[in-house]
Amino acid sequence: MSADDLHSRAEAVRAGDRRALARAITLVESTRRQDRDAALALLDALMPATGGALRLGISGAPGVGKSTFIEALGLHLIADGHRVAVLAVDPSSALGGGAILGDKTRMADLAREARAFIRPSPTGGGLGGVARRTRDAILICEAAGFDVVIVETVGVGQSEIAVRDMVDMFILLIAPAAGDELQGIKRGIVEIADLLVVTKADGELGREAARTRADYQSALHLLRPASAHWTPKVLSCSALEDTGIAEMWQAACAFRQAMDGAGEIAARRRAQALHAMWAEVRDGLEAELKASPEVARRLPAIEAEVASGTLSPAAAATRLLDAVVGAASKSD
Numbered sequence: 001m002s003a004d005d006l007h008s009r010a011e012a013v014r015a016g017d018r019r020a021l022a023r024a025i026t027l028v029e030s031t032r033r034q035d036r037d038a039a040l041a042l043l044d045a046l047m048p049a050t051g052g053a054l055r056l057g058i059s060g061a062p063g064v065g066k067s068t069f070i071e072a073l074g075l076h077l078i079a080d081g082h083r084v085a086v087l088a089v090d091p092s093s094a095l096g097g098g099a100i101l102g103d104k105t106r107m108a109d110l111a112r113e114a115r116a117f118i119r120p121s122p123t124g125g126g127l128g129g130v131a132r133r134t135r136d137a138i139l140i141c142e143a144a145g146f147d148v149v150i151v152e153t154v155g156v157g158q159s160e161i162a163v164r165d166m167v168d169m170f171i172l173l174i175a176p177a178a179g180d181e182l183q184g185i186k187r188g189i190v191e192i193a194d195l196l197v198v199t200k201a202d203g204e205l206g207r208e209a210a211r212t213r214a215d216y217q218s219a220l221h222l223l224r225p226a227s228a229h230w231t232p233k234v235l236s237c238s239a240l241e242d243t244g245i246a247e248m249w250q251a252a253c254a255f256r257q258a259m260d261g262a263g264e265i266a267a268r269r270r271a272q273a274l275h276a277m278w279a280e281v282r283d284g285l286e287a288e289l290k291a292s293p294e295v296a297r298r299l300p301a302i303e304a305e306v307a308s309g310t311l312s313p314a315a316a317a318t319r320l321l322d323a324v325v326g327a328a329s330k331s332d
Contacts, residue, residue, distance in 0.1 A: 054168055
C-alpha cells in the first residue's frame with residue numbers, strides 16, 4: 001500500500017465512511033501474509049483517533065437472548081444520540097471459516113440504523129470463540145467515530161475471559177429460572193462480570209426472573225469485587241417490552257464515571273494492550289516456527305515420537321525451539 005493509499009484509507013475511516021470501515025476490518029482480519037504489513041500501517045495511522053468509546057463485552061449462554069438484548073440496547077443508545085458498533089463474534093464454518101449466524105438478520109432493526117454498524121466475524125479458531133482481530137476491529141470502529149462498541153461473544157468455553165481482556169465493562173446475561181442452577185455456574189465467570197442482567201423478565205417468566213435476580217444478588221455478596229471503586233449489580237430487563245434497558249445503560253454510565261474517576265479504565269486498557277502485544281508475539285513466533293525449514297525437516301519424526309508416547313510434548317517443544325535457535329545462530 002502506497003503512502004497516498006494509506007492516507008486516503010485512514011481519512012475515509014475517520015470520516016465515518018462505512019464501506020471504508022468494513023474494508024479496513026476485512027484487511028486486519030485477513031490471514032494473508034501480504035496483507036499484514038498494510039493492516040499494521042493502517043492501524044498505526046488510525047491510533048491517534050482511537051480510545052474514545054465505551055467498550056462493552058456482552059456474554060451469556062446460548063438462548064439467553066444476547067442479540068435481542070443488544071439490539072434493544074443499541075436502539076436505545078441511538079435514540080439517545082450515540083453511535084453504536086456491534087462486533088458479533090460467530091462460530092466459524094467448519095469448511096470456509098466464515099461467520100454463519102447472520103447477526104445482521106438477527107438484529108434487523110438495528111442494522112437499518114445509519115448510526116449503527118454491525119460486523120459478524122468468524123472466530124478463526126481463536127480462544128473460546130473470540131476473533132483474533134477483534135481488538136483491532138474495536139480500534140477501527142473508535143477511529144470511525146463510534147462512541148459505544150459492543151463485543152458479543154458466543155458464550156462458550158473461555159470466550160468470556162478473552163473478551164474481558166479487551167473491553168472496559170463485562171456484562172453477563174442470565175436466563176430466568178436459572179436460580180436452581182446457581183451452584184453450577186462457574187464462579188470465575190461471575191467474578192469477572194461488572195454487571196449481571198437477567199433477561200426475558202416478562203410474561204410468565206417475570207416471577208422467575210425476579211427470583212433469579214435475587215439469587216444472584218445474594219451470591220455476589222459472597223464474592224470480593226474486582227475493584228474497590230465498583231460493586232457489581234444484578235438487574236433485570238425485557239428486550240421485547242423494552243423495560244430495564246434504560247436502567248442497564250444508567251448502570252454502565254455509573255460504572256464508567258466511577259472507574260474513570262479512579263483511573264481504572266485507563267489502567268485496564270494499558271494492561272490489555274500489553275497482553276495483546278504478547279499474544280501477538282506468541283502468534284508470530286508460532287508462525288515463524290511453522291515456516292522454518294529446519295522445523296519442517298525435523299517435525300515429522302518428532303511428531304511421530306510424541307504420538308507414540310516415546311517423547312514428551314515438553315521435550316519435543318524444546319527440540320523444535322533449539323532447532324530454530326540453532327539455525328538462526330548459524331545464519332548470523
